[in-house]
Amino acid sequence: MPSETGEGQAPPILDFSAFYGTDSAKKQELVDQVRECCLHNGFFQILGHQVPLELQQKAMNWNKRFFDLPLEEKVKVGKDTNTWNRGYELLRSQILEEGTLPELKEGFYIGDDLPKTHPYFINKKLNSGPNVWPSASALPDVDDFKDTAQEYYNQVVSLAKDILKVLALTLDLEETWFDEFTEGAVATMRLLHYPSQPADSETKLMRGIGAHTDFGTITLLLQDKVSGLQVFDYANDSWLDVAPTPGAFVVNLGNLMMRWSNDRYISNLHRVINNTGEERYSIPVFFSGKPDFMVECLPNCKAEGEEAKYAPITVEQAVVGGYQDSYGRAEKHKKDEAEKKNGGYIAVKAPEVAVA
Numbered sequence: 001m002p003s004e005t006g007e008g009q010a011p012p013i014l015d016f017s018a019f020y021g022t023d024s025a026k027k028q029e030l031v032d033q034v035r036e037c038c039l040h041n042g043f044f045q046i047l048g049h050q051v052p053l054e055l056q057q058k059a060m061n062w063n064k065r066f067f068d069l070p071l072e073e074k075v076k077v078g079k080d081t082n083t084w085n086r087g088y089e090l091l092r093s094q095i096l097e098e099g100t101l102p103e104l105k106e107g108f109y110i111g112d113d114l115p116k117t118h119p120y121f122i123n124k125k126l127n128s129g130p131n132v133w134p135s136a137s138a139l140p141d142v143d144d145f146k147d148t149a150q151e152y153y154n155q156v157v158s159l160a161k162d163i164l165k166v167l168a169l170t171l172d173l174e175e176t177w178f179d180e181f182t183e184g185a186v187a188t189m190r191l192l193h194y195p196s197q198p199a200d201s202e203t204k205l206m207r208g209i210g211a212h213t214d215f216g217t218i219t220l221l222l223q224d225k226v227s228g229l230q231v232f233d234y235a236n237d238s239w240l241d242v243a244p245t246p247g248a249f250v251v252n253l254g255n256l257m258m259r260w261s262n263d264r265y266i267s268n269l270h271r272v273i274n275n276t277g278e279e280r281y282s283i284p285v286f287f288s289g290k291p292d293f294m295v296e297c298l299p300n301c302k303a304e305g306e307e308a309k310y311a312p313i314t315v316e317q318a319v320v321g322g323y324q325d326s327y328g329r330a331e332k333h334k335k336d337e338a339e340k341k342n343g344g345y346i347a348v349k350a351p352e353v354a355v356a
């Protein structure tokens with residue numbers, strides 16, 4: 001284990017520029033570092049990628065500006081106005097960690113802007129359809145919001161594909177191994193706003209986002225300047241802070257990659273608690289993959305004679321299954337709340353599906 005990933009350390013910051021360079025020793029070093037992280041806790045951070053800092057900052061500014069809109073404007077583009085996972089999600093809509101309070105975050109979901117004539121939309125493929133945007137009367141420069149968000153989305157999805165090339169190399173596969181899976185891939189981005197948590201007696205049960213693992217293949221997260229993200233460290237039974245680093249993406253593997261690698265690679269627990277006294281903003285992009293792609297134990301992920309732990313499954317089935325688990329938990333909470341005579345807080349409408 002390199003020193004940066006030693007016990008009790010937050011995810012190391014790797015220099016991804018080696019992937020684009022011509023120095024094969026440096027590229028191999030990057031591949032080895034990424035492999036180490038995948039085996040350890042599935043988390044690393046990268047600098048030296050090709051997404052311009054200015055675009056990251058513009059996207060983050062739009063994140064703030066969107067959530068600054070009056071609530072009545074945000075609910076006009078509510079996530080409940082469509083079935084393909086686009087638009088605004090109210091504060092306290094999700095519970096990803098059993099037994100905690102509804103989460104103190106609001107979100108806005110954006111994806112590939114597919115027209116209603118697209119086969120993915122027609123066939124109701126995973127989270128596929130047109131984006132929704134506030135009206136020009138609510139936000140006169142909404143076109144800049146659209147352009148910025150879509151450009152940012154495209155660039156991060158392209159970076160995710162490059163990271164998958166490195167992941168292929170970590171498994172001694174051809175760099176192009178994931179190409180078929182990444183072509184026509186579905187990815188979802190969400191703008192997130194975490195108000196600062198009030199310092200009251202319930203804070204120990206309050207979460208910006210409860211402890212969870214992500215459902216998809218890989219997640220690329222941009223943090224603003226305010227901390228709050230923590231990764232669970234099983235070795236020390238403690239939470240590690242992921243301090244925001246300007247320009248860096250936090251990359252983590254999701255449950256689909258863990259399953260695909262026969263549990264060789266880790267999809268790790270993480271959460272957000274924002275008790276900084278400041279508003280926190282972040283932008284995760286969840287890369288799922290081509291919905292119909294069949295995920296079946298990757299080469300080099302089981303020893304000779306070892307059985308694959310999981311049956312083949314499509315990307316869509318795997319990701320939707322993840323939602324359903326969270327949905328069940330939120331439903332249970334809603335039921336428990338309804339049964340509670342003197343609940344200490346107001347029961348909330350459970351989300352349609354919980355996305356992480």
Ligand SMILES: O=C(O)CCC(=O)C(=O)O
Binds near residue numbers: 192
């Ligand atoms: O906002 C963050 O820092 C983390 C968000 C996250 O884990 C998620 O949306 O799945």
Ligand SMILES: [Fe+2]
Binds near residue numbers: 212214219356
């Ligand atoms: Fe997450």
